[in-house]
Amino acid sequence: MDLESSQHGTHQLITVNAPRIDAAQAIAFKDAMRTMTAEGGDRVILDLGRVQFIDSSGLGAIVATLKLMGPGRRLELACLTPDVAKVFRLTRMDTIFAIHASLEELAPRQAG
Numbered sequence: 001m002d003l004e005s006s007q008h009g010t011h012q013l014i015t016v017n018a019p020r021i022d023a024a025q026a027i028a029f030k031d032a033m034r035t036m037t038a039e040g041g042d043r044v045i046l047d048l049g050r051v052q053f054i055d056s057s058g059l060g061a062i063v064a065t066l067k068l069m070g071p072g073r074r075l076e077l078a079c080l081t082p083d084v085a086k087v088f089r090l091t092r093m094d095t096i097f098a099i100h101a102s103l104e105e106l107a108p109r110q111a112g
Contacts, residue, residue: 001016001018001021001025001028001029001031001032002016002017002018003015003016003017003029003032003033003036004017005036005040007041008045008106010041010042010043011041011043011044011045011106012036012037012040012041012043012044012045013044013045013047013103014033014036014037014044014045014046014047015047015049015050016029016046016047016048016050016051017050018050018051019050019051019052019053020051020052020053020054020058021051021053021054021055021057021058021061021062022053022054022055022057022058023055023057023058025058026057026058026060026061027061029058029061029062030061030064030065030068033046033061033065033068034065034068037065037068037069037073037075040073041073042072042073042074043073043074043076044069044073044074044075044076045076045077045078045100045103045106046062046065046075046076046077046078047078047079047103048077048078048079048080048081048084049078049079049080049081051080051081051084052081052083052084053083053084054083054084054087055087059087059088059091059093062075062077062093062097063093063096066096066097074098075097076097076098076099076100077097077098077099077100078099078100078101078102078103078106079100079101079102079103080099085099
């Protein structure tokens with residue numbers, strides 16, 4: 001699973017560079033996320049902007065990542081494509097995760 005991690009101020013951004021998170025990739029995704037979030041901060045943003053398809057195994061892997069992170073840490077989602085957003089709505093997982101329409105809305109607000 002091709003994932004990229006970078007630190008942006010108070011949050012860690014993990015970008016999924018794959019068109020699918022399905023049964024074939026779910027275990028690799030979960031293992032990679034476990035490694036990348038092990039030392040991270042309290043807030044992790046998962047950029048799903050390149051993901052065009054997710055099935056129940058992929059959804060389960062994202063939920064498993066949230067549980068692996070433990071209490072006091074947040075896994076938030078960003079840039080969901082329409083088909084992926086629909087899966088989160090239909091399964092009501094959109095009530096579990098904070099979902100951001102874009103990465104720009106995550107930028108810290110300027111005082112003034």
